[in-house]
Amino acid sequence: MNEKILIVEDDLNTLEGLAEILEHEKFAVSKAKNGKIALDEIKKSQFNIVLMDYLLPDKDGLEISRLILQQAPEIKIIMMTAFGSVKNAVEAMKLGIYDYLTKPIDLDELLIVIKRSIKEQQLISENIDLKEKLQQTYRFKNIIGVSGKMQEIFKKILKVANTEATVLIRGESGTGKELIARAIHYESSRASKNLVEINCASIPETLLESELFGHEKGAFTGAYKSKKGKFELAHKGTLFLDEIGELPLGVQAKLLRFLQDRIFTRVGGIENIEVDVRLIAATNKNLEQAMERSLFREDLYYRLNVIPITIAPLRERPEDIGPLIDFFIQKYSEKNQRSISGISQDTMNVLMQYKWPGNVRELENTIENAIVMTDSDRIDTTDLPAFLQSQITEESQSTVVMPEIGGHKESFKDQLVVCEREIIRRALKDAKGNKTHAARKLGFSIRTLRNKIRRLNLQY
Ligand SMILES: Nc1ncnc2c1ncn2[C@@H]1O[C@H](COP(=O)(O)OP(=O)(O)OP(=O)(O)O)[C@@H](O)[C@H]1O
Ligand SMILES: [Mg+2]
Numbered sequence: 530m531n532e533k534i535l536i537v538e539d540d541l542n543t544l545e546g547l548a549e550i551l552e553h554e555k556f557a558v559s560k561a562k563n564g565k566i567a568l569d570e571i572k573k574s575q576f577n578i579v580l581m582d583y584l585l586p587d588k589d590g591l592e593i594s595r596l597i598l599q600q601a602p603e604i605k606i607i608m609m610t611a612f613g614s615v616k617n618a619v620e621a622m623k624l625g626i627y628d629y630l631t632k633p634i635d636l637d638e639l640l641i642v643i644k645r646s647i648k649e650q651q652l653i654s655e656n657i658d659l660k661e662k663l664q665q666t667y668r669f670k671n672i673i674g675v676s677g678k679m680q681e682i683f684k685k686i687l688k689v690a691n692t693e694a695t696v697l698i699r700g701e702s703g704t705g706k707e708l709i710a711r712a713i714h715y716e717s718s719r720a721s722k723n724l725v726e727i728n729c730a731s732i733p734e735t736l737l738e739s740e741l742f743g744h745e746k747g748a749f750t751g752a753y754k755s756k757k758g759k760f761e762l763a764h765k766g767t768l769f770l771d772e773i774g775e776l777p778l779g780v781q782a783k784l785l786r787f788l789q790d791r792i793f794t795r796v797g798g799i800e801n802i803e804v805d806v807r808l809i810a811a812t813n814k815n816l817e818q819a820m821e822r823s824l825f826r827e828d829l830y831y832r833l834n835v836i837p838i839t840i841a842p843l844r845e846r847p848e849d850i851g852p853l854i855d856f857f858i859q860k861y862s863e864k865n866q867r868s869i870s871g872i873s874q875d876t877m878n879v880l881m882q883y884k885w886p887g888n889v890r891e892l893e894n895t896i897e898n899a900i901v902m903t904d905s906d907r908i909d910t911t912d913l914p915a916f917l918q919s920q921i922t923e924e925s926q927s928t929v930v931m932p933e934i935g936g937h938k939e940s941f942k943d944q945l946v947v948c949e950r951e952i953i954r955r956a957l958k959d960a961k962g963n964k965t966h967a968a969r970k971l972g973f974s975i976r977t978l979r980n981k982i983r984r985l986n987l988q989y
Contacts, residue, residue: 703890748797774814
């Protein structure tokens with residue numbers, strides 16, 4: 530869609546001339562020869578930009594601009610003034626006018642200003658979209674965890690989100706540390722401010738300090754301009770220091786100073802900079818071991834570890850596997866425009882028995898892959914990677930686990946009932962009494978399971 534520009538100018542030659550040029554540049558141009566018409570136009574349609582003459586016959590350009598900005602604050606107004614007086618400029622900027630140009634208008638300059646303002650508008654709207662998207666993505670509904678261990682974490686997130694306390698998130702790779710860090714930010718009162726993330730492991734040691742704390746011009750070879758660091762960019766928001774275990778000792782000292790006094794200096798700078806930043810750190814490293822080897826400062830550890838959150842590996846919370854599988858099936862069927870209804874019982878068994886060394890990330894990749902690979906509307910064992918298929922044992926192929934049956938004669942049908950009862954009892958026991966999970970594991974609907982529990986007189 531073409532950007533819309535309104536030109537407000539009483540000199541008809543200038544008005545027509547500018548309109549012609551901008552139309553040639555593929556803008557959708559409207560014209561107004563006085564303030565009143567301009568205001569009517571603004572009411573009628575949405576403009577990206579208004580090109581405003583300072584001197585108008587009815588009202589002055591500043592006054593019209595003020596009225597326009599009241600109605601549509603996102604509009605970029607570019608003022609054209611014949612005087613170019615500093616006073617006008619200052620007044621204009623105070624009002625929230627985007628920029629001003631002096632007459633006679635330099636057309637190249639005009640086009641540059643217009644393009645820059647459009648770019649900014651796009652960035653702002655993208656940023657709003659992105660923030661809204663992120664806020665949705667990191668609502669709890671997108672962090673799956675039915676296990677007691679995850680429920681505890683959710684409670685903790687809600688408790689600590691609105692405090693200023695530093696959080697240290699720990700857990701093996703792929704357990705969801707980044708997800709939890711984001712949840713804390715988006716649940717906090719800083720949610721509308723920046724969440725700045727930095728991965729301490731991915732930046733060379735020499736650059737890390739300047740990335741974090743910024744640098745002054747000339748601080749080192751190549752520092753042609755002074756630059757803000759992540760701490761300054763995260764002002765009023767949250768800074769997420771990922772892989773904190775990789776932080777070099779020199780930078781650790783500087784971080785400690787920030788945590789103690791909330792101030793720091795840029796690299797090559799002398800001025801103390803104070804920022805309001807909430808810190809969240811994460812690591813999959815054993816920091817205690819690193820401290821013993823003098824690779825991690827003990828005093829920093831205690832400053833960071835104010836609120837520790839430890840995410841258990843997936844193999845220690847198997848109750849989460851089923852719900853995660855459902856979640857990823859839905860997510861990746863949508864993404865790949867497939868309609869996958871579920872997963873076969875055998876496949877479920879294999880996935881439940883596997884130890885998931887790569888945790889949730891590995892499970893997520895496995896499901897995405899299976900969805901891409903499968904020809905059917907249900908994921909089967911053949912859609913799993915070869916190494917997982919090779920884990921299919923007789924036990925995992927069938928839920929029928931024969932119970933010991935006493936020596937007395939029972940009809941075959943009775944034996945069947947005993948088997949059925951035992952299978953359901955075990956499923957309920959494995960699911961710690963959670964009927965939804967037991968039903969999923971058994972391939973029953975929850976209603977069927979309830980009926981069977983009643984009929985078989987099971988104590989659940
Ligand atoms: N509880 C969960 N619910 C839904 N998705 C999850 C959950 N935990 C992790 N994931 C997903 O698993 C993937 C890995 O998570 P994340 O990047 O947060 O892990 P990490 O602990 O930071 O890993 P690493 O140490 O390797 O950086 C992501 O795609 C994330 O969305
Ligand atoms: Mg991570």
